[in-house]
Amino acid sequence: MPRPKFQLIVIGVSSGGMQALKIILGQLPAEFPLPLLVVQHISSDAGDGLARLLDELCEIRVKEADEQDRICAGTAYLAPANYHLLVESDGILALSADPPVSYARPSIDVLFESASAVYSSALIGVVLTGANFDGSQGLKTIKQNGGIAIVQNPADAAAPQMPLAALAATAVDYVAPLDGIVAVLKKLADA
Amino acid sequence: MGLPTVKSAELEDVEIGLLLTGIQQIYGYDFREYAAASIKRRLAHWLAESEFDTFSQAQSCLLRDPDTFLSLLQGITINVTEMFRDPAFFLALREQVVPFLKTYPFLKIWHAGCATGEEAYSMAILLNEEGLAGRYRLYATDIDEEVLQKAAEGVLPINVMQKFTQNYQKSGGTASFADYYTARYDHAILSASLKKNIVFSQHNLAVDAAFGEMHLILCRNVMIYFKPILKERCLSLFDHSLMPGGFLCLGLKEGMERKKWSERYEEMVPRTRIYRKCYATA
Numbered sequence: 517m518p519r520p521k522f523q524l525i526v527i528g529v530s531s532g533g534m535q536a537l538k539i540i541l542g543q544l545p546a547e548f549p550l551p552l553l554v555v556q557h558i559s560s561d562a563g564d565g566l567a568r569l570l571d572e573l574c575e576i577r578v579k580e581a582d583e584q585d586r587i588c589a590g591t592a593y594l595a596p597a598n599y600h601l602l603v604e605s606d607g608i609l610a611l612s613a614d615p616p617v618s619y620a621r622p623s624i625d626v627l628f629e630s631a632s633a634v635y636s637s638a639l640i641g642v643v644l645t646g647a648n649f650d651g652s653q654g655l656k657t658i659k660q661n662g663g664i665a666i667v668q669n670p671a672d673a674a675a676p677q678m679p680l681a682a683l684a685a686t687a688v689d690y691v692a693p694l695d696g697i698v699a700v701l702k703k704l705a706d707a
Numbered sequence: 708m709g710l711p712t713v714k715s716a717e718l719e720d721v722e723i724g725l726l727l728t729g730i731q732q733i734y735g736y737d738f739r740e741y742a743a744a745s746i747k748r749r750l751a752h753w754l755a756e757s758e759f760d761t762f763s764q765a766q767s768c769l770l771r772d773p774d775t776f777l778s779l780l781q782g783i784t785i786n787v788t789e790m791f792r793d794p795a796f797f798l799a800l801r802e803q804v805v806p807f808l809k810t811y812p813f814l815k816i817w818h819a820g821c822a823t824g825e826e827a828y829s830m831a832i833l834l835n836e837e838g839l840a841g842r843y844r845l846y847a848t849d850i851d852e853e854v855l856q857k858a859a860e861g862v863l864p865i866n867v868m869q870k871f872t873q874n875y876q877k878s879g880g881t882a883s884f885a886d887y888y889t890a891r892y893d894h895a896i897l898s899a900s901l902k903k904n905i906v907f908s909q910h911n912l913a914v915d916a917a918f919g920e921m922h923l924i925l926c927r928n929v930m931i932y933f934k935p936i937l938k939e940r941c942l943s944l945f946d947h948s949l950m951p952g953g954f955l956c957l958g959l960k961e962g963m964e965r966k967k968w969s970e971r972y973e974e975m976v977p978r979t980r981i982y983r984k985c986y987a988t989a
């Protein structure tokens with residue numbers, strides 16, 4: 517059997533993120549064939565409430581990432597507050613308490629770059645709403661390694677800076693509003 | 708000839724593998740046992756700042772010149788720590804564990820991977836405030852001699868004290884945090900009374916032996932960087948060093964999920980990562 521073209525989706529989102537994640541994760545079917553790793557910037561003392569709330573709202577499974585979690589299809593893993601989320605070489609998740617990168621921990625760049633090093637062209641990177649420029653370097657790396665880059669249409673974003681920074685950093689494959697991104701992800705997941 | 712061309716990411720993995728093997732053989736530090744993702748990220752950082760283009764290029768110099776290796780070592784070890792890091796953890800320690808500790812005449816506590824010592828100093832403050840002054844010894848260990856030296860000095864940059872004061876207050880501190888240090892220009896000198904019951908010493912969790920009969924062991928934000936095999940080695944080491952009924956504290960995202968451990972250790976308060984070793988263990 518040929519291996520599916522894509523194996524993992526990584527998503528980075530900052531201010532306005534809760535709303536955006538509700539829409540994206542909320543529209544994926546329970547049997548969605550790819551796993552998702554999500555970095556949402558949250559305050560350093562937030563608990564795992566966000567993951568639990570999304571898990572209730574969504575058909576796919578949503579959980580806060582734990583050290584050594586094995587990546588499973590149809591599951592979204594959220595980076596815990598105050599930790600970077602990374603992919604270990606063998607499809608296992610890793611966390612790190614390294615210093616913030618560009619003031620962010622979890623950092624979108626750290627997730628994107630580590631995932632790209634493992635999945636290269638089988639990776640899909642998505643940058644959503646946010647008021648900083650985290651994720652742009654990571655998205656550039658994903659493109660350089662042959663992956664797919666998707667950016668939320670800045671006009672559609674609650675905070676356009678992060679999508680704009682991503683668009684400035686690299687050529688991307690899709691620019692779309694949230695609903696359009698869901699459609700693209702479903703299409704790519706079947707490829 | 709049809710030799711394969713290797714993708715640069717794969718090539719780099721090969722180069723890093725060779726380099727880490729060389730480093731282990733020459734300097735004795737075995738980073739192959741550390742989680743690959745974080746190590747690779749920090750190595751890439753070091754390379755970008757260095758004069759070399761590839762790890763193969765850097766290797767010759769790294770293996771021959773100890774100073775170059777030291778710069779790499781500085782770049783790939785993470786020593787960040789705080790006083791009363793994760794205040795909710797220290798609050799749980801104060802409220803749930805200290806009452807048990809008070810039942811012993813004398814306490815031995817091990818801070819494994821203590822970095823620059825803030826955790827040990829926090830513990831000294833907490834124990835003194837709980838009336839245990841003079842009844843404990845803290846063994847604070849790390850693999851890294853340089854951080855241990857700093858730890859023993861007990862001098863902190865003044866600009867972190869505001870954050871540490873907040874941590875202290877959130878952790879249930881009962882005094883004024885400013886009483887524990889003297890401000891000098893841009894430094895805060897921790898009071899000598901905190902230092903006198905702390906022993907700082909070098910200890911490598913990957914190779915060194917167990918410590919005797921501890922009542923409490925803290926190893927937080929250290930094993931998160933280890934591969935599962937090394938993490939298991941450490942947990943066994945702690946298990947051997949801990950007396951029955953003793954407490955083991957891990958980082959907030961580190962656990963003892965494996966059945967072998969969950970049968971013998973009970974988490975005191977959910978999500979605090981404070982585990983108590985059962986009395987009846989085989």
Ligand SMILES: C[S@@+](CC[C@H](N)C(=O)[O-])C[C@H]1O[C@@H](n2cnc3c(N)ncnc32)[C@H](O)[C@@H]1O
Pocket residue numbers: 613784785786787788789792819820821822823826848849850851854910911912913926927928929
């Ligand atoms: C991020 S710091 C944690 C400091 C403190 N425990 C805390 O939670 O704030 C990690 C420390 O682990 C130390 N370390 C790494 N590998 C070690 C090993 N094999 N044995 C002992 N210490 C080690 C590092 O030198 C570093 O100081």
